[in-house]
Amino acid sequence: MDDLARLRRIEYLLGTLLSLVVADGIISQFLIKTGLGREGNPFLRVLVTENDFLIIKMCSAILCVLILWNIARRLPRLIFIFSACFVGLYTAILFWNIAVFLFFRA
Numbered sequence: 001m002d003d004l005a006r007l008r009r010i011e012y013l014l015g016t017l018l019s020l021v022v023a024d025g026i027i028s029q030f031l032i033k034t035g036l037g038r039e040g041n042p043f044l045r046v047l048v049t050e051n052d053f054l055i056i057k058m059c060s061a062i063l064c065v066l067i068l069w070n071i072a073r074r075l076p077r078l079i080f081i082f083s084a085c086f087v088g089l090y091t092a093i094l095f096w097n098i099a100v101f102l103f104f105r106a
Contacts, residue, residue, distance in 0.1 A: 006076045013083040014065045014072075020090035025057035027097040037100050 031037030032048050039045045047053050072079035 003076065006080070007072065010069070010072045010076060010080050010083060013080065013087055014068055017083055017087050017090065018061050018065050020087065020094055021061040022054075022058055024090055024094055024097065025054050027094065027101070029053055031097060031100060036104055037097070 028037070028039060029048055032039060039048045044053075044057075047056060068079055068083060
């Protein structure tokens with residue numbers, strides 16, 4: 001596979017990862033504010049109830065994606081594997097959050 005096609009696949013993965021992180025932030029904040037869930041990440045527990053949580057989460061996700069994209073030009077195979085693993089992880093987290101919302105609401 002040529003480098004252009006490989007970088008295009010990484011672009012799609014990183015875009016998907018960014019979308020999943022933002023969706024996770026929106027759903028997590030909703031679940032916590034409605035009392036249906038709690039934040040599992042101890043670093044985000046303090047921030048999740050703040051109004052700036054989504055802005056902080058989005059900015060940090062964009063920064064991470066930009067860093068991964070920069071590294072992808074030099075190590076495309078590593079970043080592809082790394083990004084695919086995180087897309088899988090965030091997909092599982094998102095499905096968990098949706099399951100919490102659907103099955104544990106009052």
